[in-house]
Amino acid sequence: MLSNPLIATVLVFALIALGEWLSIISRARVPMLLTAMVGFLVLTWTGIFPEDILEKSTFAALGGILIGPAILHMGTLIPFSLLKSQFKAVVIALGGLVVSGVLILTIVPLIFDYETAVAGIGPISGGVIALIITSEKLTELGLTSLIVIPALIVAFQGVMGMPLAMNFMRKYAMKIQHEMDDGTFIPMANETKSDEKDNASKSSSLKSSATLKLFFIFVGAAVGIALGEITPIHYSLWCLAIGITGLKLGLFESKALEKSNSFTVVMIAIIFVVIGTMADVTPGDVLSNLPSILLILVIGTFGISLGGYITARIVKWHPYKAMPVALTALFGFPGDYLLCEEVSRSVARDKEEEKVIFDELLTPMLIGGFTTVTVASVVVAGLLVQTL
Numbered sequence: 001m002l003s004n005p006l007i008a009t010v011l012v013f014a015l016i017a018l019g020e021w022l023s024i025i026s027r028a029r030v031p032m033l034l035t036a037m038v039g040f041l042v043l044t045w046t047g048i049f050p051e052d053i054l055e056k057s058t059f060a061a062l063g064g065i066l067i068g069p070a071i072l073h074m075g076t077l078i079p080f081s082l083l084k085s086q087f088k089a090v091v092i093a094l095g096g097l098v099v100s101g102v103l104i105l106t107i108v109p110l111i112f113d114y115e116t117a118v119a120g121i122g123p124i125s126g127g128v129i130a131l132i133i134t135s136e137k138l139t140e141l142g143l144t145s146l147i148v149i150p151a152l153i154v155a156f157q158g159v160m161g162m163p164l165a166m167n168f169m170r171k172y173a174m175k176i177q178h179e180m181d182d183g184t185f186i187p188m189a190n191e192t193k194s195d196e197k198d199n200a201s202k203s204s205s206l207k208s209s210a211t212l213k214l215f216f217i218f219v220g221a222a223v224g225i226a227l228g229e230i231t232p233i234h235y236s237l238w239c240l241a242i243g244i245t246g247l248k249l250g251l252f253e254s255k256a257l258e259k260s261n262s263f264t265v266v267m268i269a270i271i272f273v274v275i276g277t278m279a280d281v282t283p284g285d286v287l288s289n290l291p292s293i294l295l296i297l298v299i300g301t302f303g304i305s306l307g308g309y310i311t312a313r314i315v316k317w318h319p320y321k322a323m324p325v326a327l328t329a330l331f332g333f334p335g336d337y338l339l340c341e342e343v344s345r346s347v348a349r350d351k352e353e354e355k356v357i358f359d360e361l362l363t364p365m366l367i368g369g370f371t372t373v374t375v376a377s378v379v380v381a382g383l384l385v386q387t388l
Contacts, residue, residue: 005059008053009059012053015035015275016032016268016271016275018039019032020032034155034158036275038155041278045282054275059269060272066266066270067129067236068221068235069221069239070257071221071239071240072239072243072246072252072256073243075239075247075375076247088364089325090371091311092307092317092326092364092368093325094371095314095326096303096306096325096327097307097372098307099306099310100124100299103300104117108292111292112295116146118384118387119143119147120150120300121384122381123151123153123377124296124297124304124329124330126329126332126369126372128270129236129270129381133234133381141388144280145288145289147278147280148286148293149289149293151281152286153293156297157300157330158331160297161304161327162331162339164327165324166324168324168327170343170347171320172324173361176360177347180353210261210262214257217252217256224240232386234382234383234386236382237379324339327368328365328373329372329377336365337362340362343361344361
């Protein structure tokens with residue numbers, strides 16, 4: 001029965017659905033990926049799932065094809081105008097990653113080795129795509145025993161990052177509250193002008209159906225992958241650049257995969273690929289790599305927080321506002337949105353105050369998550385794996 005592709009797919013999909021449900025009811029405190037990965041390992045190790053269940057499913061094979069289009073989609077998420085208007089949030093997010101990366105590359109090789117440091121540094125920057133890029137290179141080099149490192153870092157990093165970010169955000173929300181009481185509060189200027197409407201009007205005649213929209217995304221991704229094969233630059237960077245440039249030129253719409261009604265299926269298929277990276281992991285692999293995983297998580301979280309604090313001083317932001325922005329590398333969207341919602345609701349004394357706090361927190365948090373998880377993690381992983 002389990003050899004049937006649909007039944008095998010449903011069983012693995014059930015783990016993802018369970019993880020999503022737990023994430024929703026826990027307000028993202030229990031990451032979906034953590035539930036799916038740990039559940040898969042337990043069910044495989046105990047023999048409930050056959051070891052080749054993902055091969056029988058064949059859905060992971062589809063996910064492998066969709067990685068390029070997903071990266072291109074990331075490049076179309078937020079227009080340049082928004083990044084320019086929130087440059088301080090971008091600087092803070094990047095500052096956290098730089099300090100974290102330097103600390104990991106300095107300390108981890110002294111205790112373990114350089115390969116272990118690189119295996120963790122891309123995923124600690126945030127994102128499933130960084131995990132896949134790192135895992136692909138480790139598999140290519142025969143370092144399969146290290147694959148558990150990026151996989152478990154991605155699974156556990158939100159558990160460390162979200163409570164810490166929430167603590168800083170609550171303190172900053174209370175600071176806003178006091179300033180409102182004193183009459184000294186100045187709302188963050190909203191200088192954002194979206195390019196989405198312009199791009200849609202320029203390109204709607206070229207992409208009049210969901211099928212054509214999806215086709216253009218696949219063409220762009222195919223070009224990126226081809227360039228990755230004939231140049232020393234990783235295909236992920238080409239796909240990301242094509243998405244960003246295509247949005248600017250009007251070749252793609254903002255949120256390209258969502259506009260083609262394909263985003264949910266693409267991401268689920270890619271999660272199948274992520275779970276598949278754990279297929280050959282044994283209990284011994286987890287135990288032997290647990291010290292390095294914990295070290296990278298602790299150093300990475302500390303480095304991101306320290307980098308956020310340092311850059312906050314440089315750009316003249318309050319540390320309680322800046323450090324959560326840097327920490328979005330550890331959870332990204334929708335965790336950043338959920339935290340803003342929960343903090344503003346729990347701190348505010350009325351609906352009007354709740355809206356003010358929410359608006360003040362949301363934009364820099366979303367930009368931080370986009371900068372780290374969507375762009376920087378792909379660049380970091382794509383560049384560092386080439387040094388292995």
